[in-house]
Amino acid sequence: MNFRRILFAMVGLLFLSLASLGQALEVGDAVWAQWRPNDWYPGTLTEETSLGFVVAFSDVTGVEDVAEDLPVSAEILMPLIVIDRAPDAGQVKIGTRVLAEWPEDRWYYPATIVTASEEGLYDIQFDDGDVGTVDLSQLRLRSEPSQPAIAPAVGDVVWAQWEPGDWYPGTLTDKSDIGFHVVYDDESEQDLPPSLIVVVHAVGAGQVQVGTRVLAQWTDERFYPGTVLSVAEDGGYDVLLDEGERGLVELTGLLLFGE
Numbered sequence: 001m002n003f004r005r006i007l008f009a010m011v012g013l014l015f016l017s018l019a020s021l022g023q024a025l026e027v028g029d030a031v032w033a034q035w036r037p038n039d040w041y042p043g044t045l046t047e048e049t050s051l052g053f054v055v056a057f058s059d060v061t062g063v064e065d066v067a068e069d070l071p072v073s074a075e076i077l078m079p080l081i082v083i084d085r086a087p088d089a090g091q092v093k094i095g096t097r098v099l100a101e102w103p104e105d106r107w108y109y110p111a112t113i114v115t116a117s118e119e120g121l122y123d124i125q126f127d128d129g130d131v132g133t134v135d136l137s138q139l140r141l142r143s144e145p146s147q148p149a150i151a152p153a154v155g156d157v158v159w160a161q162w163e164p165g166d167w168y169p170g171t172l173t174d175k176s177d178i179g180f181h182v183v184y185d186d187e188s189e190q191d192l193p194p195s196l197i198v199v200v201h202a203v204g205a206g207q208v209q210v211g212t213r214v215l216a217q218w219t220d221e222r223f224y225p226g227t228v229l230s231v232a233e234d235g236g237y238d239v240l241l242d243e244g245e246r247g248l249v250e251l252t253g254l255l256l257f258g259e
Contacts, residue, residue, distance in 0.1 A: 025053060025083060032099055032108050032140060033057075034080040035067055037165030037225070037242050038128055040099060040108055042084060043073075051229070052078040064105070077227050077240070079144050079213055087141040092122065095179075097195055100124045101138035108140060110164065112193040114178050125178055127164045127196065144213060149256035150199040152180055159215055159223045159255060161196040162188070165242055167215060167223055172197070198223075198255045205251055208237060216241065217253035225257070 025031070027048055032040045033055045047054040056073040060066045082099050092098070092113055099108040114131075115123040122139065125131050152158060156172045160182045170184035176191040183189045198215050208214070208228055215223040216239045226241040236248040 030084040032082045033076045097142040099140040213257040215255040216249045
């Protein structure tokens with residue numbers, strides 16, 4: 001398990017979708033917020049902004065592997081904030097995106113529900129590949145889509161996560177218990193949930209707005225997860241990558257996470 005490591009954006013429809021998931025946020029809420037991929041920290045919402053919230057991070061004195069550049073507070077994108085409250089059982093099903101507690105350090109990391117038992121236990125696969133079993137109290141519900149914009153199918157050419165924040169091209173060769181078996185172009189392979197797979201597809205301008213979660217093609221020609229901050233008059237899109245870099249990307253350089 002890679003240990004811990006915010007960013008800004010989202011308005012309108014996103015607030016409605018968060019509310020529908022039981023994740024409507026307000027100043028004073030205790031939350032977990034992403035600083036870098038797979039690197040989330042607890043904190044409190046202190047101010048609402050046009051792009052999300054200012055998060056005052058909790059004191060992490062004594063916590064191992066804290067990111068050296070973690071600030072005292074920062075403005076965070078709405079899709080990268082999770083309320084620090086266990087969900088209701090009815091909100092969790094196979095494929096649901098969550099933060100889940102890792103038992104070795106009792107920290108929370110992004111994961112996907114794989115199976116649910118009648119005893120109230122959930123088998124999960126963390127985004128870095130580790131697996132575990134937790135109960136409802138050890139889950140925090142994420143607001144991001146659990147299904148991609150285009151439902152993947154065997155044979156599709158895709159971009160798929162290898163490690164958190166690190167995506168590569170490949171092909172879906174078979175279905176698996178968690179979703180699909182991915183064979184990457186370099187012949188590496190693994191099983192992934194649909195939420196970590198994006199089918200290569202043409203994106204229409206009407207599908208992209210402020211707050212849209214995307215894979216964005218960067219200067220090295222690879223795609224990275226990020227969020228659209230604004231739309232330029234010339235049709236370019238101002239994108240903030242989850243890793244912290246920011247730049248303009250053309251529509252042809254965007255793939256949608258989910259709708």
